[in-house]
Amino acid sequence: MNDVTTEKDTVLRLADSLLSARRSDTPEYKISKDTLEANIDYKASDSIVMIIPTRNITLYTNAEAKYKDADLTADHIVYDQDRNVVIAHPTVDTAGKPVGIPKMVQTDNTMTSDSIVYNIKTQKGITHNTITNSGEMFVHAEKMKKMTPEEYFGWKGIFTTCNLDTPHFAFRTNKMKIINKKFAITGPIHPEFEGVPLPIYIPFGFFPLSQGRHSGLLPPQFTANDQAGLGLEGLGYYKVFSDNFDAIFRTNLYSYGGWNLYVSPEYRVRYHFSGTMNFALQNTKLLATAGKDAYTTSKTFSFNWSHQMDQKARPGTNFNANVNVASTKYNQYLLNNPTANYTNQLSSSVTYSKTWVGKNTYNLTVSGTHNQNNSTRIVNVSMPNIAFTAPTIYPFARTTFVGAPKWYEKFGVGLNTTIAGGASFYDSLFSLKRLTDTFQWGAQNSIPLTLALPLKGAVQVSPGISFQNRLYSRKLFRKYDPVTNRVDTAGIQKGIFYANDMSFSLSLATAIFGTFQGFGKYSKLMGIRHVIRPTVSISYKPDMSGPYYYNLTTPYDTAAGATKISHVQRVSYFDGSTYGPFGEGRFGGISFGLDNHIEIKTRSKSDTSSTGVKKTTIIDGFGFNGSYNYLADSFKLSPITFYFRSTLWNSINITGGASLDPYQTDTFGFDRNKYAWQGKSFSLGRITSGNLAISTTFKSKPKDAKLEQQKQQLQQNQMPMTMEEQQAQLNYIQHNAGQFADFNIPWSLNLSMAFNFTKSEKPDYSGFQTNITSSLNFSGDFNLTDKWKIGLNGYYDLKYQKLQSITTNISRDMHCWQMTINVTPVGYSHYFNITISPKAGILQDLRINRTKYFYNE
Structure with missing residues (x-):
């Protein structure tokens, strides 16, 4: 009995002591010095054997052991508890191939070896025949010692950057030290290809392994040009100033003495703004022909x-800039960019906008624009441009709406005010005085009055009144000079002048639907749907601008030695001003238009369910617009504008348009007040302008759909580019297409054709001239084999029937390397380039390059 009580008391005292130990921060029991800081988690798919006398634990088949951030896997893992050492090694299958090669992952570093001996407590180890990687760099070593993580x-x-066990190329050394994710330092080093060493030895090697941006030199490439001489292109330096600026x-x-300098800073503050700049200075010196x-x-x-600017940074406020300024001959001397050689239009814009959101929403926009024509060398600068928009006010609306609003409560009054200034000059004659002399400004106020009437059946009725007022800073006077035989400026009167304009309108719009389904029960074509949208607008505009027009008389020779006759036309004092003049004369008539839309419904012969029915648009829209002025003394019918747009088979985009002049013309091409169909032969009129554009893209399905999806997602995550930046990138890709060869797309073809013509009055008012532009652009590529791709792109001028530019490229995928050959045999400059370079970005400057081009003056 006493023994039982003693044993019970002992158990209670032990329980109390354990409870006290749990409650105390410092345990009463001693911890062994060789105790690990964390648990070891281990498992194996076959068996786990523990040998108690030697204190060894062996894991068989698909063994895995985890300790802190270290994760070790192998076929066999042996843990020696006395030494805290883990030994991992593979086994050999019946075919003699290794199974379960040891792999250790720690702090974002993966190491694969034939055998691993690792001390868990000191975190040191020795491996044999090890392969590890840091970023794009792979490191192979016969023996590697791990000192710290x-x-x-x-x-x-x-x-090497080749991810094969036996790489295609490498840099070999006997000694190396690696600081993970930072850099690697070696002793004497030499390159080798396909296991063959090259007789090029370097005393030491330094390989950056850091991730992200870091400053460094940018090595050049060697080029040869018959007119510029031998050259080094691309020599430079990349500097990281901060996390937000480089x-x-x-x-x-x-x-021969020529040189180019390029400075390209980039800045980005996440969730606030981002931007890039590119400044180039060319000092061209070429052998003259x-x-x-x-x-x-x-x-x-x-x-x-x-x-x-990020829209979320300051809601309601936005600032965007897109500036593209250059000398008129800058693109001409870009010797290795045939596409830019034909670019003669440059434009810029800087815009600030502010929106005040409250009971009423007000908008303010301040902008400046620039455009220049490198052919005529005329530069147009427009700034400042200020636009203010006030919300539409409904003066008859009730403060609190109860039930449906009355028709008069929808009467609204708005306000749009704009102010603009600008100047035009030739770049060769630019000076501050000339800029001041040619600068002019203007302002415009528009007050629209709107009223939305309730629907009457299928017709929507919308009356409207608009009043406009414009301010001008000058009047222009012109006259015919018989000495020079042309129209010249007689004088410019500066001051503040104004003009007013008013119009009244009543528009009616509706839609008419029609279908045809009589194609038979088993026909693939189930029906055709036709939608017609006619619009008719009745309007009146009084002649409030007549006093600002005057007669300009210009004499013309009818034939050699014959008597001159004169042509009189009306011109405005405000021609060439910021906003231009209002139209002269009264207008009281109708404006009309007709739009059509056609689509078809087809059924699949293999799929009889509802999913097998498909709607396809045949014509997105085609129709015409025009007007008839009852109050005009002459030329009552306006030119008729026709348009057409369609997307066929979801791949061919077609747009077109034309303008029909319904009047007869005199000897010099000016309209006569007589309809074209009133002549001896029936005619609807003359086509005075027209345009047609056709574009299509065909390409095969990607061989790896997942890879293509990842590529598109990567492009969507990139920083948005302006139109000029996109065009510059497309120009570079077009000229160096081989470097961007996508072997995942077996073939692709892009075609586009554009045709435009206009009949415009000659600058000296002596008649009319027809301007025609037409071109055919083509590009495409195809995989000759799985490793060879051939591409071709060019530009053909249909007007002059001449091939203006053509570039071909050949690409060879060599696994970790890529070879590209670019040739431009036809174009503003003849160009040849061959480049062999690694795909890895870390070795992008390690390339073999040969470039040669010739400039055509």
Whole structure:
């Protein structure tokens, strides 16, 4: 009995002591010095054997052991508890191939080896025949010693970006030290290809392994040009100033004395704004093909700035900039970009907008624009441009709506005010005085009065009144000069002038639907649906601008030695002003239009369910617009505008249009007040302008759909680019298409054709001239084999029936390397380039390049 009580008391005291130990921060029991800091989690698919005398634990088949952030897998893992050492090794199957090769993952570093010996407590280890990678760099070593989670020493190793066990190329060394995710330092090193060493030895090697951006030199590529001489292109430096700002500095140097300088900073503050700048300075010096001078010299520049503001940074406020300014001959001297050589239009815009949101919403926009024509060398600058829009006010509306509103409560009054200024000049004659002399400004106020009447059946009725007022800063006077035989400026009167205009309108719109389904029960075509949308507008505009027009008389010779006759036309004092003049004369008549839409419904012969029925649009829209002025003394019927747009088979885009002049013309091409169908022969009129554009893209399905989806998602995550940046990138890709070859798409074809013509009055008012532009652009590529791709793109001028530019490229996929050949045999400059370079971005400057081009003056 006493023994039982003693044992019970002992158990209670032990329980109390354990409870006290749990409650105390410092345990009363001692912890062994060789105790690990964390648990070891281990498992195996076959068996786990523990040998108690030796204190060894062996894991068989698909073994895995985890300790802190280290994860070790192998076919066999042995854990020696006395030494805290883990030994991992594979086994060999019946075919003699290794199974369960040891792999250790720790701190974002993966290491695969034939065997791993690792001390869990000191976190040091030795591996044999190890392969590890850091970013795009793969490191192979016969023996590697791990000192810390980030520091390694290797013996007889190689560096490569090829992910094969036996890489195509590598840099071999006997000694190396690796600081994970930072850099690697080696002793004497030499390159080898396909296991064959090259007789090029370097005293030491330094390989950056850091992720993200870091400053460094940008090596050049060697080029040869018959007119510029030998050159080094792309020599520069990339500088990271901060997490939000970096810049690229590059230069091209040529042996004949020419040079180019490029500065490209980029900035980005997440959730606030981002932007890029590109400044280029060209000092061109080329051997002249004709003339007295031995060289053709030119100094040109280019400046691009793109700025985007995140909409979430300041709701209601936005600022965007897209500046593209260059010398008129800058594109002409881009020797290796045939597409840019034909680009003669440059434009810029800077816009700030502010929206006040409350009971009423007000909008303010301040902008500046620029455009220049490199052919005529005329530069137009428009700034500041200010636009203010007030919300529509409904003066007859009730404060609190109860039930349906009355028709008069929908009467609204709005206000749109704009102010603009600008100047035009030739770039060769630019000066501050000339800019001041040519600067002019203007303002415009528009007050629209609207009223939405209730629907009457299928017809919607919308009356409207609009009043406009414009302010001008000058009047222009012109007259015919018999000495020079042309119309010249007689004078400019500066001041503040105004003009008013008013119009009244009543528009009616409806839609008519029609279907035809009589194609038979078993026909694939189930029906055709036709939608017609006619619009008719009755309007009246008084002649409030007549006092601002005057007669301009110009004499013309009818034949050699014959008596001159005169042509009189009405021109305005405000021609060429910021907003232009209001139209002269009264208008009281109708404006009409007709739009059509056609689609078909088809059924699938294999799929009889509802999903097998498909609607396809045949014609997105076609129709015409015009007007008839009852109050005009002459030329009552306006030109008729026709348009057409369609997308066939979801791949062929077609747009077209034309303008029909319904009047007869005199000897010099001016309209006569007589309809075309009133002549001896029946005619509807003359086509005075027209356009037609057809474009299509065909390409095969990707071989790897998942890879294509990842590529598209990556493109969507990139920072948005302006139109100029997109065009510049497309130009570079077009000229170096081989570097962007997509072997995942077996073939692709892009075709586009554009045709435009207009009949416009000659600058000297002596008649009319027809301007025609037409072109055919084509590009495409196809996989000759799984590793070879051939591409071709070009530009054909249909007007002159001449091939203006053609570029072909050949690409070879060499696994970790890629070879590209680009040839431009026809174009503004003839170009040849061959490049062999690694695909990895870390070795993008390690390339073999040969470039040669010739410039056509």
